[in-house]
Amino acid sequence: QQQVKQSPQSLIVQKGGIPIINCAYENTAFDYFPWYQQFPGKGPALLIAIRPDVSEKKEGRFTISFNKSAKQFSLHIMDSQPGDSATYFCAARDSGGSNYKLTFGKGTLLTVNP
């Protein structure tokens, strides 16, 4: 059972475009939703995260939108740059009984063309 579904699998945009990556979850106990960015040959690194008590969070050019009723959240990258080309993973965690475990989506390979 895939608890966090991520789409699309891959995405190509032109420089300056606004790529959007979507995730949906099933477990209503999830209460922490991070996004990780991974460059080729490197480990994933935390990019931005949100809790369900807010509907949007911005950090620089990166924005998470969160829809608790729909159990969906998405990552928007404003004014995308070739340096944003990477694989992006959404994730979710239950801060209660399974506090130690992050459940990841399958990832989105983003390519930003110059």
Added chain:
Amino acid sequence: NAGVTQTPKFQVLKTGQSMTLQCAQDMNHEYMSWYRQDPGMGLRLIHYSVGAGITDQGEVPNGYNVSRSTTEDFPLRLLSAAPSQTSVYFCASRGANGNEQFFGPGTRLTVL
């Protein structure tokens, strides 16, 4: 701080060989985890530990063993490598009261 370190960076094994992937962290984190990353499959949890002496299975534990004798170290053992274990392996750690999970640089393993 070095953060999370992993050795080796690359490894080639023959089917049936055994090896240990090393992971260490210097942040005094309670939680440590091992993931494997395969194309189109995302990051799948192999084993995890919530503290020294405590380990448990994740999503894909078969063929792997772990132990946690110290807070700093969390080695992953392959007892009899199989081609299906060809993957990139990531170790990660997090403080019990923190949110951010820190990943190591990964070990690329090929089993022939």
